[in-house]
Amino acid sequence: FSAAIVITEQPVSVSVPVGYSFTLRCRAEGRTSLQYQWFCQHQSVCRQIPGATKQDLPITAQQTQLYTCRINDLYKNAVFSDWVKVEVHHCVARGTRLPAWFWRGEPVIVLNPTAQMVEVGKPLQLQCAAMGVPAPSYQWYRNGNLLEQQKRKKLWITHAKVSDSGTYLCCASNSHGEHWTNAVDIHIGETLPPAEHLQLCRLVFLLATGKIALLVGNNRYQHHPNLMAPITDVFELSLLLEQLGFQVVSLLD
Numbered sequence: 001f002s003a004a005i006v007i008t009e010q011p012v013s014v015s016v017p018v019g020y021s022f023t024l025r026c027r028a029e030g031r032t033s034l035q036y037q038w039f040c041q042h043q044s045v046c047r048q049i050p051g052a053t054k055q056d057l058p059i060t061a062q063q064t065q066l067y068t069c070r071i072n073d074l075y076k077n078a079v080f081s082d083w084v085k086v087e088v089h090h091c092v093a094r095g096t097r098l099p100a101w102f103w104r105g106e107p108v109i110v111l112n113p114t115a116q117m118v119e120v121g122k123p124l125q126l127q128c129a130a131m132g133v134p135a136p137s138y139q140w141y142r143n144g145n146l147l148e149q150q151k152r153k154k155l156w157i158t159h160a161k162v163s164d165s166g167t168y169l170c171c172a173s174n175s176h177g178e179h180w181t182n183a184v185d186i187h188i189g190e191t192l193p194p195a196e197h198l199q200l201c202r203l204v205f206l207l208a209t210g211k212i213a214l215l216v217g218n219n220r221y222q223h224h225p226n227l228m229a230p231i232t233d234v235f236e237l238s239l240l241l242e243q244l245g246f247q248v249v250s251l252l253d
Contacts, residue, residue, distance in 0.1 A: 004077045005030040011069065013135040014105075015087040016061045022133060024057040024067055026081050032074040041066040041083075061088045089131060105133030106176035113168060115184040118160045124188070126155040128181045130172035137173055142166045160188045213246040 009027035016022065028034055038052035042065045049057070057067070065088075069081040089110055111129035118124050130136045140150035143166040147155075157164055169183040 004075065005034065005071050005073055005079045007071065007079060007081055010082045011057075011067065011084045013084040013086070014133045015089070015129075015131045015135040016133065017131060018061055018088050018090045021058070021060045024059060024069075024084065024086075026055055026057075026069040026071070028071045028079070030071070030073045030077070035072045037070045037072070039068050039070065041068075059086065061086060064088045085135065087135060089129070104176050105174065107132040107136040107172040107174055107179040109172060109179050109181055112182040113155075113170065113184045115186065117187045117189070120162060120188055120190050121159050124155075124157040124160040124164060124186065126168055126170075126184070126186070127153060128170045128172070129153055130179060132172065132174045132176070134174050136179075138170055139173070140168060140170045142168050162188050162190075164188050 005028055007026065007028045009025060011024040011026050014022060024038075026036065028036075036053055036055055038049045038057045039046055040049055041047075042063065057069070065086050066083050067086060068083045070078055071081070072078045107130045109128065109130050111127065113126040113128050116124065116126075126140070128138070130138075138151055138153055140147045140155045142164075155168070155170070165186055165188045167183050167185050170181045172179050172181070
């Protein structure tokens with residue numbers, strides 16, 4: 001009977017950079033001595049891993065694969081552990097700090113979502129990714145509000161509505177902590193605004209809790225001579241305000 005073997009520790013999924021070394025663990029109890037055998041699956045092909053007959057399976061990550069462990073007793077009872085995913089990141093976003101030897105497995109964002117403009121009724125897809133041991137769980141937010149159904153790396157809305165507009169970001173978390181993606185602005189509209197209005201759209205959809213600065217540099221006064229350097233002034237003031245924690249929207253003329 002399968003109840004003769006009880007798995008006391010299941011292996012856990014991980015999300016790691018290529019070349020990272022770690023160990024998958026499985027523990028079980030039974031009425032007799034137990035035998036372990038690990039299996040892996042890649043692109044729908046499942047195979048037994050030669051020599052992988054211990055409770056611990058050391059791995060140096062090379063490609064994304066699924067793993068499971070079979071446990072047998074002397075009465076020919078057998079159970080399988082949960083399938084777990086070892087997700088391997090070959091390309092890490094520029095500027096991402098790769099985990100060093102002292103990395104404890106806390107989430108590290110490797111892919112941030114991007115701002116989008118989508119027509120009403122068209123699909124909206126946002127994507128992020130994070131490394132972590134164990135693999136992080138995900139939770140998306142819009143305008144600071146938790147989106148109950150959006151708990152995957154990919155946020156998918158089949159038919160976007162105007163009310164889906166806003167500022168989106170995702171939290172990746174595991175037992176070691178949490179890490180947030182960049183916040184991005186999503187505009188859903190019947191007719192998309194022209195390019196010169198994009199920055200103003202960003203202002204409308206910024207998080208209400210943020211500090212916002214709107215700078216307008218005008219060099220085309222009707223009854224006043226041209227100013228010396230409004231563009232330079234706006235640029236320098238933008239840098240100063242960003243250092244003070246403001247999100248800056250700069251418009252010219």
